[in-house]
Amino acid sequence: MPGADKETELSERIEAFLSELKRCGSGAGSLRGSAETARETTSLLRRITAQARWSNAGDLMEIIRKEGRRMTAGQPSETTVGNMVRRVLKIIREEYARSRGSTEEADQQESLHKLLTSGGSSEDNFRQHFTHLKANVIEAINELLTELEGTTDNISMQALEHIHSNEVIMTIGRSRTVEAFLKDAARKRKFHVIVAECAPFCQGHEMATSLSKEDIETTVIPDAAIFAVMSRVNKVIIGTQTVLANGGLRAVNGTHTLALAAKHHSTPLIVCAPMFKLSPQWDSALQELVLRSFCFLLPGEILSKVNAHCPVFDYVPPELITLFISNIGGNAPSYIYRLMSELYHPEDHEL
Amino acid sequence: MADSDGRQVDGVNHATGKIYRLKLFFNNEGKELTKEEKQRLRKEKKQHKKNKKDDKGPPEKEKEKEKASVPAPSKPATQSPAHKAAPAPVHASESAAAAEKPAKSKAELRAERRARQDSERTSKHGKKEGGQQSASSKPKATPNELQPVVKRLPEHVQVDDPAALKKLAKKLERQQVRQIHSHVPLRSDYGYKVSLFSHLHQYSRKSPPTLQISIPATVIHPSIVRLGLQYSQGIIAGSNARSVALLHTFKQVIQDYSTPPNEELSRDLVNKLSPYISFLSQCRPLSASMGNAIKYIKKEISNIPSQCKEEEAKGKLQACIDSYINEKIILASEAISKYAIEKISDGDVILVYGCSSLVNHILCKAFEKQRKFRVIVVDSRPRLEGREALRRLVKKGIRCTYVLISALSYILPEVSKVFLGAHALLANGYVMSRVGTSQIALVAKAYNVPVLVCCETYKFCERVQTDSFVSNELDDPDDLIVTRNGKSHLENWQTVKSLGLLNLVYDVTPPDFVDLVITDLGMIPCTSVPVVLRVKNVDQ
Numbered sequence: 058m059p060g061a062d063k064e065t066e067l068s069e070r071i072e073a074f075l076s077e078l079k080r081c082g083s084g085a086g087s088l089r090g091s092a093e094t095a096r097e098t099t100s101l102l103r104r105i106t107a108q109a110r111w112s113n114a115g116d117l118m119e120i121i122r123k124e125g126r127r128m129t130a131g132q133p134s135e136t137t138v139g140n141m142v143r144r145v146l147k148i149i150r151e152e153y154a155r156s157r158g159s160t161e162e163a164d165q166q167e168s169l170h171k172l173l174t175s176g177g178s179s180e181d182n183f184r185q186h187f188t189h190l191k192a193n194v195i196e197a198i199n200e201l202l203t204e205l206e207g208t209t210d211n212i213s214m215q216a217l218e219h220i221h222s223n224e225v226i227m228t229i230g231r232s233r234t235v236e237a238f239l240k241d242a243a244r245k246r247k248f249h250v251i252v253a254e255c256a257p258f259c260q261g262h263e264m265a266t267s268l269s270k271e272d273i274e275t276t277v278i279p280d281a282a283i284f285a286v287m288s289r290v291n292k293v294i295i296g297t298q299t300v301l302a303n304g305g306l307r308a309v310n311g312t313h314t315l316a317l318a319a320k321h322h323s324t325p326l327i328v329c330a331p332m333f334k335l336s337p338q339w340d341s342a343l344q345e346l347v348l349r350s351f352c353f354l355l356p357g358e359i360l361s362k363v364n365a366h367c368p369v370f371d372y373v374p375p376e377l378i379t380l381f382i383s384n385i386g387g388n389a390p391s392y393i394y395r396l397m398s399e400l401y402h403p404e405d406h407e408l
Numbered sequence: 409m410a411d412s413d414g415r416q417v418d419g420v421n422h423a424t425g426k427i428y429r430l431k432l433f434f435n436n437e438g439k440e441l442t443k444e445e446k447q448r449l450r451k452e453k454k455q456h457k458k459n460k461k462d463d464k465g466p467p468e469k470e471k472e473k474e475k476a477s478v479p480a481p482s483k484p485a486t487q488s489p490a491h492k493a494a495p496a497p498v499h500a501s502e503s504a505a506a507a508e509k510p511a512k513s514k515a516e517l518r519a520e521r522r523a524r525q526d527s528e529r530t531s532k533h534g535k536k537e538g539g540q541q542s543a544s545s546k547p548k549a550t551p552n553e554l555q556p557v558v559k560r561l562p563e564h565v566q567v568d569d570p571a572a573l574k575k576l577a578k579k580l581e582r583q584q585v586r587q588i589h590s591h592v593p594l595r596s597d598y599g600y601k602v603s604l605f606s607h608l609h610q611y612s613r614k615s616p617p618t619l620q621i622s623i624p625a626t627v628i629h630p631s632i633v634r635l636g637l638q639y640s641q642g643i644i645a646g647s648n649a650r651s652v653a654l655l656h657t658f659k660q661v662i663q664d665y666s667t668p669p670n671e672e673l674s675r676d677l678v679n680k681l682s683p684y685i686s687f688l689s690q691c692r693p694l695s696a697s698m699g700n701a702i703k704y705i706k707k708e709i710s711n712i713p714s715q716c717k718e719e720e721a722k723g724k725l726q727a728c729i730d731s732y733i734n735e736k737i738i739l740a741s742e743a744i745s746k747y748a749i750e751k752i753s754d755g756d757v758i759l760v761y762g763c764s765s766l767v768n769h770i771l772c773k774a775f776e777k778q779r780k781f782r783v784i785v786v787d788s789r790p791r792l793e794g795r796e797a798l799r800r801l802v803k804k805g806i807r808c809t810y811v812l813i814s815a816l817s818y819i820l821p822e823v824s825k826v827f828l829g830a831h832a833l834l835a836n837g838y839v840m841s842r843v844g845t846s847q848i849a850l851v852a853k854a855y856n857v858p859v860l861v862c863c864e865t866y867k868f869c870e871r872v873q874t875d876s877f878v879s880n881e882l883d884d885p886d887d888l889i890v891t892r893n894g895k896s897h898l899e900n901w902q903t904v905k906s907l908g909l910l911n912l913v914y915d916v917t918p919p920d921f922v923d924l925v926i927t928d929l930g931m932i933p934c935t936s937v938p939v940v941l942r943v944k945n946v947d948q
Contacts (some may be wrong), residue, residue: 251910256789256812259890262897269907276602276908277888277898280814281788281844285876285915289604306512311814318855355795355810362802364809368818 078132103198114153115183136336143401148197156187208331209385213241229253230309231260232296249274257348287318289366304375304390325379337406570608602908610882636691651697672747674712696832736866741929745773756781763793764829782807790887830863836872837919837934849921876915885909
């Protein structure tokens with residue numbers, strides 16, 4: 058039966074995606090950027106929308122929520138997966154509301170007011186069947202995909218507004234967004250970049266070689282020298298893994314130290330993060346520790362008597378951040394909560 | 409006023425000229441001093457005439473703000489006048505006793521002589537480093553508040569100045585025994601230097617300084633050659649270790665020394681030590697502690713009375729060195745441990761950084777005294793010295809945790825105290841230590857964790873510094889290269905024109921990050937360092 062084939066094919070794809078996520082997390086597979094993950098998640102969700110069996114919006118949302126939970130459980134630290142799921146859920150809600158005829162403005166009006174007046178009455182609203190809902194939803198997801206593809210370019214276009222000539226810019230680790238940002242600025246301006254290598258994985262080395270190939274003056278420094286050279290730095294530009302709802306960051310380890318040093322020297326800290334990294338979740342217990350590749354540093358007989366820690370991420374509080382540059386423009390950290398409410402529906406915060 | 413002081417000093421800034429005259433008024437009480445100055449002047453004139461003068465160098469200027477750092481390689485017998493320098497390139501004199509003084513105009517000579525007297529005076533008061541002391545130094549040293557800070561920029565922070573490099577090369581050439589034409593080799597820099605640090609040397613470990621030394625290297629004592637190699641390869645590392653090794657080697661040198669005929673031990677031995685010190689600073693720039701030790705030895709040597717027999721003198725010197733090591737290093741660490749153990753309570757979680765022999769000693773002693781605590785060792789690339797500290801502590805049986813410095817924010821909420829070692833304590837209260845220390849102090853401050861620095865008083869130095877750029881050490885940049893999964897990205901960094909690697913060795917921590925400094929004199933705040941220096945100098 059063609060339907061069954063489609064279903065098995067679909068579940069195969071989902072399984073493949075899940076295993077890919079798990080492998081990336083454990084470092085065995087190739088490291089992907091979050092943009093790629095976001096794109097793949099969204100295309101997978103589009104496929105689910107197209108091929109799964111559902112009759113009304115409520116069913117579709119249930120299916121997507123279920124798959125979304127599975128995907129996020131596969132790799133909890135990869136928050137873009139969950140973000141994309143929430144975006145799609147929001148799209149479904151919007152399309153449903155549009156099909157029903159109620160205007161978008163009414164829905165988005167004062168969420169606080171809605172909370173007080175309507176409460177849980179929106180639950181059973183999603184049972185109506187609309188013939189064009191599927192097509193609309195898929196079209197909207199396509200728009201989302203287009204937006205995802207353009208995020209890096211949108212961010213890089215703003216580079217010249219923020220970098221002047223003869224600046225010294227510091228960054229840490231490797232972020233594809235920041236790399237594109239700096240390369241775009243380097244086409245017109247001359248400046249100097251200092252890259253902190255970010256042990257133990259030393260991704261900063263890759264970043265430095267890639268930047269220096271574009272004729273950008275680059276210097277690699279060990280993490281210990283961050284404070285020592287900070288006094289000569291004009292700006293700190295970093296990428297991040299996740300942007301949290303309070304405007305804080307979950308970024309690669311060492312970023313908090315960098316942010317504190319920048320604060321001490323009153324150097325602006327600019328975070329280049331596309332909107333799909335914005336996440337309403339904050340699980341403080343989730344602090345991934347990676348021990349494998351770290352243990353080579355210690356000889357065996359000592360290692361058995363010692364606790365070694367190697368966290369992957371750092372939390373950076375919003376007070377240390379000056380500016381967020383995203384594909385929709387520049388924002389202060391205090392505005393992030395507002396953007397969050399536009400992207401995700403509050404009921405979807407918990408998948 | 410003595411006759412030499414009565415002359416007009418033409419080439420000097422009038423402001424500083426006035427300071428000179430005021431100073432001379434102060435010293436008018438001791439007529440004895442001026443006589444000694446005359447004697448010294450005469451001796452030095454003789455030595456100057458012995459040497460050839462090659463070229464007429466520009467009038468020497470100096471920056472007043474930077475004190476000549478202790479790691480000055482040579483024994484600066486003469487000082488050039490301390491002008492208020494314009495922000496123009498500074499041409500410091502590298503003069504040793506065998507100085508290359510070019511032929512100068514009369515005004516410049518006078519200016520020089522005046523500065524020399526001043527330097528003699530200041531060195532007598534113990535504030536100057538390594539001035540040539542005469543045998544009869546009985547200072548009733550009243551610490552003189554209006555000392556013009558006669559400073560000299562050390563060579564190792566003037567790498568970008570070609571004139572200074574030329575002078576260094578010449579000086580090294582001259583440090584040779586007359587019969588044999590071998591000299592201390594000039595080590596060449598390696599690799600592309602980051603522009604912010606073009607004034608510092610950057611050597612590669614793969615090209616040791618001994619490559620160009622001919623055999624037999626009779627200028628340089630073999631144990632000094634060995635010591636220099638050990639320094640440059642990093643086999644002996646750490647402030648205390650380097651100083652102790654240096655002092656032991658000097659004991660060996662003194663043992664093997666024999667006074668040539670018609671020479672005095674007190675003067676000749678000091679001259680003999682100069683090429684050794686130049687060589688060692690070529691291997692690796694001298695540390696503050698080593699500089700202080702050298703100053704002490706030179707003072708002791710100069711204080712040997714001329715009628716002392718050679719064997720007796722050598723024995724005395726060796727005893728001096730032994731007592732220095734004992735007092736300043738070994739006993740000091742005992743005293744510091746005693747104070748520090750008061751600060752360690754049961755249940756503490758103590759954070760240490762890198763491998764400081766003093767901090768390790770304190771922790772081991774505290775553990776012996778049955779204090780219950782656990783230690784977190786923070787380590788950083790590329791030196792990874794924390795592994796050594798970890799080994800020592802684990803061997804003792806202390807419970808340890810190990811993290812890299814990027815995990816600092818993760819681990820700090822558990823920490824109750826931070827103990828840091830120091831390489832030197834500067835006169836403005838800044839702590840000079842291994843790179844990364846300032847970072848630890850910064851983050852600890854943000855988490856409100858007390859930071860205690862442990863430092864012996866012999867590491868206190870009169871230099872002042874506000875950032876980690878002007879005076880630092882650049883280590884081999886190839887150390888940053890790392891291979892992961894068979895790939896190393898930075899392998900061919902030399903071929904890429906715009907890529908630079910920066911491997912700093914030291915950084916300075918501002919005093920507001922440090923809560924307490926534990927020294928053998930007690931527990932003092934960071935800002936009391938100049939007080940201690942002053943007290944020490946009065947004692948001497």
